[in-house]
Amino acid sequence: MPYLQIDSQKFLHNYQIILNTIAPKNPEKIAIVLKDNAYGHGLKQIAELAKRVKIQNAFVKNTYEALEIAPFFSYIAILYPHSLPYDSLFKEALQSPNIYFCAHSLESLKNYPKGTKIELKVDSGMHRNGIAKNTLNQAFKLIAQNALELKGIYTHNGFGDDFGSEFYTQNTEFLAIKEESLKLCAHYNLPRPRFHSLSSSGAFRAKDTQHDLQDDLFRIGIAFYGYLCQDSAFATLNLKPIAALFAQKISTLMLKSNARIGYHGVSTLKENIVSTYDIGYGDGLFRLREGMQVCSAEGFRILPRASMDCISIESAQEEVCVFNDARIFAQAFGTIPYEILSHLHAYIPKVII
Amino acid sequence: MPYLQIDSQKFLHNYQIILNTIAPKNPEKIAIVLKDNAYGHGLKQIAELAKRVKIQNAFVKNTYEALEIAPFFSYIAILYPHSLPYDSLFKEALQSPNIYFCAHSLESLKNYPKGTKIELKVDSGMHRNGIAKNTLNQAFKLIAQNALELKGIYTHNGFGDDFGSEFYTQNTEFLAIKEESLKLCAHYNLPRPRFHSLSSSGAFRAKDTQHDLQDDLFRIGIAFYGYLCQDSAFATLNLKPIAALFAQKISTLMLKSNARIGYHGVSTLKENIVSTYDIGYGDGLFRLREGMQVCSAEGFRILPRASMDCISIESAQEEVCVFNDARIFAQAFGTIPYEILSHLHAYIPKVII
Numbered sequence: 001m002p003y004l005q006i007d008s009q010k011f012l013h014n015y016q017i018i019l020n021t022i023a024p025k026n027p028e029k030i031a032i033v034l035k036d037n038a039y040g041h042g043l044k045q046i047a048e049l050a051k052r053v054k055i056q057n058a059f060v061k062n063t064y065e066a067l068e069i070a071p072f073f074s075y076i077a078i079l080y081p082h083s084l085p086y087d088s089l090f091k092e093a094l095q096s097p098n099i100y101f102c103a104h105s106l107e108s109l110k111n112y113p114k115g116t117k118i119e120l121k122v123d124s125g126m127h128r129n130g131i132a133k134n135t136l137n138q139a140f141k142l143i144a145q146n147a148l149e150l151k152g153i154y155t156h157n158g159f160g161d162d163f164g165s166e167f168y169t170q171n172t173e174f175l176a177i178k179e180e181s182l183k184l185c186a187h188y189n190l191p192r193p194r195f196h197s198l199s200s201s202g203a204f205r206a207k208d209t210q211h212d213l214q215d216d217l218f219r220i221g222i223a224f225y226g227y228l229c230q231d232s233a234f235a236t237l238n239l240k241p242i243a244a245l246f247a248q249k250i251s252t253l254m255l256k257s258n259a260r261i262g263y264h265g266v267s268t269l270k271e272n273i274v275s276t277y278d279i280g281y282g283d284g285l286f287r288l289r290e291g292m293q294v295c296s297a298e299g300f301r302i303l304p305r306a307s308m309d310c311i312s313i314e315s316a317q318e319e320v321c322v323f324n325d326a327r328i329f330a331q332a333f334g335t336i337p338y339e340i341l342s343h344l345h346a347y348i349p350k351v352i353i
Numbered sequence: 354m355p356y357l358q359i360d361s362q363k364f365l366h367n368y369q370i371i372l373n374t375i376a377p378k379n380p381e382k383i384a385i386v387l388k389d390n391a392y393g394h395g396l397k398q399i400a401e402l403a404k405r406v407k408i409q410n411a412f413v414k415n416t417y418e419a420l421e422i423a424p425f426f427s428y429i430a431i432l433y434p435h436s437l438p439y440d441s442l443f444k445e446a447l448q449s450p451n452i453y454f455c456a457h458s459l460e461s462l463k464n465y466p467k468g469t470k471i472e473l474k475v476d477s478g479m480h481r482n483g484i485a486k487n488t489l490n491q492a493f494k495l496i497a498q499n500a501l502e503l504k505g506i507y508t509h510n511g512f513g514d515d516f517g518s519e520f521y522t523q524n525t526e527f528l529a530i531k532e533e534s535l536k537l538c539a540h541y542n543l544p545r546p547r548f549h550s551l552s553s554s555g556a557f558r559a560k561d562t563q564h565d566l567q568d569d570l571f572r573i574g575i576a577f578y579g580y581l582c583q584d585s586a587f588a589t590l591n592l593k594p595i596a597a598l599f600a601q602k603i604s605t606l607m608l609k610s611n612a613r614i615g616y617h618g619v620s621t622l623k624e625n626i627v628s629t630y631d632i633g634y635g636d637g638l639f640r641l642r643e644g645m646q647v648c649s650a651e652g653f654r655i656l657p658r659a660s661m662d663c664i665s666i667e668s669a670q671e672e673v674c675v676f677n678d679a680r681i682f683a684q685a686f687g688t689i690p691y692e693i694l695s696h697l698h699a700y701i702p703k704v705i706i
Binding site: 001002035036039061064079080082083084085104105108121123126127128129130131132158159161162166248250251252253254255259260261262263264265274276278279281282283284287289307308309310312334335336338339342343345346347349 | 354355388389392414417432433435436437438457458461474476479480481482483484485511512514515519601603604605606607608612613614615616617618627629631632634635636637640642660661662663665687688689691692695696698699700702
């Protein structure tokens, strides 16, 4: 069977880099983003690793994920609570003392029962999710009217990976949102919520500026898994990819070199041996197609076209490492490591070393 | 929440086309391929639809899938039994009277307990999975020695979508494999197994030739879901995609037209309104990136870059249909509808209409 090997030492290594770089004196400011099955790495497995380094705060996608890891953290925020049905799990999450519900719109504030713990998302210039700044007043009114507990106010800086000025413009805008929110808290006699705006790249980028002081929390996702979008800018950080994808041999054929392999015979053997391995695009691995040149971590050629449940590789090994750095696949498909990893289906077993 | 709507009428329509075209007088020859969560469409939901039209045979990926649908079919073959751990589910499947285990290598024949029901995969020229033809003798010897029950002998024709002669070469090779197998059955006093080699495109292509007579079964996957790889060749068949992906609004922002949206602000609004919808690449939807132009089924622009948990669309509708034909996404990403659909994560709710 295929499996995703998670290297706990590399996770701890990344944690130390993150801590030392962005919050050496405030480890409690480091929150881990575990949404989407921990970016495909295994929700519970990564939650356990995060618990080892005493991380208190986690962010997940939905109610299912929140309940799965509720015992591991002091506080869990559900970023997209309505992405699963309003069912018994949802109600259980509503009653959990350490689970917060993120709200992206005024409408969503109207539907929660009294006492629901809310994190309010505000748009600070990325123009994606969240309420507009000029509706903060209305949001506070709804929160007060419905007796919701306002636990946090946050935004997402969409320019952490870039080098333009928008990153600073957004941070400045969030400072203004923070100031206005604090006035509204005073007006409605609400306790001060936590404020956060920066994810991996942004937190690294903001270090040593006034902006890193404004936040109570840094939402660190991809850096824990060993990647950053703009590798070059933070290459000296030496983050290490924690996941390696392995697959097992299904069958081996001895053939003439130059034999044509797979659908439409689009690949031609250089060696006289080829094996299939038990992972394919049906498992969420991206499908190699004609013209693409990707090798396994050991350097064996993976032969297009990939199949739904297997790939052909010029190797006779019992096991191959399909990748130990998702950037190889990301580059071949013109995408980012996050997508390569989060597409992998959750049933692929995780093995912690 | 997002959901995948499955149109039962379209499924029945496709079934009629498949039946009328490839086996009008032998409906029992139509087997359905339900592997990989029914190509992302929902294993149990599609199994129920297949039961309505009295399909007796199904093919799945692993032991988990086989057990999930065991009550629905007379016979279920597990194409990749070792893609999940050898656990209690595996043992349960071994003891099920209607579950067959596909074997791709001589080695795999050595490990099954006495009486295991085997389908033997043989390479007929695609050079992917299965034993080589010249090892058939050894395979039969192992089957007899280990007292396995040989239920089927099959291959996969990798040229069904193409127009070269290899398709016929492979069919001829499988005929030779069949003849030799029947001799070996006689020699070892084994009952005649079933023979099958053709999937959707191959079965359509082979109709009215001698090759469609040689098989006891046609393994139909993608055609049931409304697609074929080479659309043009079988366009007159008028298969209908059965799945439509819907997403719900998370939040709406009123902005100036020309406002820049999302990560790095790579998209520019034409309208003055934009909303986010609750599906992203973390759900297995392919990630739109800069330069790509894809619209929802209603014609609303989906704005790159897509996020992990949401997409921005120039719309204010409460719900959008992200696609009702996976070919739109397949084309944008240079891939096939199978991949677009099978990457979707299984937790996305399925709604049968």
